[in-house]
Amino acid sequence: MNYWLMKSEPSEFGIDDLQNMPDQTEHWDGVRNYQARNMMRDQMKTGDLVFFYHSNCKEPGIVGIMEVVKEGYPDFTAFDPDDNHFDPKSDPKNPRWFMVDIKFVRKLKRTITLKELKEKTELSDLALVRRGNRLSIMPVSAEQWDFILALE
DNA sequence: GCCAACGTTGGC
DNA sequence: GCCAACGTTGGC
Numbered sequence: 001m002n003y004w005l006m007k008s009e010p011s012e013f014g015i016d017d018l019q020n021m022p023d024q025t026e027h028w029d030g031v032r033n034y035q036a037r038n039m040m041r042d043q044m045k046t047g048d049l050v051f052f053y054h055s056n057c058k059e060p061g062i063v064g065i066m067e068v069v070k071e072g073y074p075d076f077t078a079f080d081p082d083d084n085h086f087d088p089k090s091d092p093k094n095p096r097w098f099m100v101d102i103k104f105v106r107k108l109k110r111t112i113t114l115k116e117l118k119e120k121t122e123l124s125d126l127a128l129v130r131r132g133n134r135l136s137i138m139p140v141s142a143e144q145w146d147f148i149l150a151l152e
Numbered sequence: 153g154c155c156a157a158c159g160t161t162g163g164c
Numbered sequence: 165g166c167c168a169a170c171g172t173t174g175g176c
Binding site: 007009055056057060114134136 | 160161162163
């Protein structure tokens with residue numbers, strides 16, 4: 001089993017929005033970055049656990065845990081001209097963008113802030129805290145996962 | 153294939 | 165709102 005971290009702006013889609021979805025499940029659409037696409041298409045497997053990270057907000061940090069419930073499939077929002085994430089270069093016969101479905105597991109008791117994560121030398125290899133990192137989906141090692149959860 | 157211009161991300 | 169960092173685009 002693998003561990004991941006996925007970013008979302010809470011003003012767009014936050015942990016509460018996920019919890020309130022039917023079946024507490026939603027497709028993670030709109031990712032338009034090849035590295036992140038490859039992870040969703042090729043590597044994320046059913047049962048993998050994912051940290052939900054709130055970005056671009058007052059208190060950026062990890063707020064909850066979710067689970068992959070459907071593996072990579074084409075991101076249909078890329079085909080819809082009326083969608084914000086429309087990409088005319090993604091052909092339904094040869095989709096450029098992929099997504100997975102994720103399900104709410106639980107909220108953390110508190111937000112583990114970016115500031116706090118940056119202070120931990122144990123997490124210096126975590127992509128999230130590396131300078132200039134903008135990846136919206138990233139792998140988390142089992143050691144990093146356990147270490148972060150122990151901070152809760 | 154290089155690289156300047158541009159757009160986006162996301163912390164602060 | 166600012167701006168550094170980075171990815172993408174497109175002219176050459």
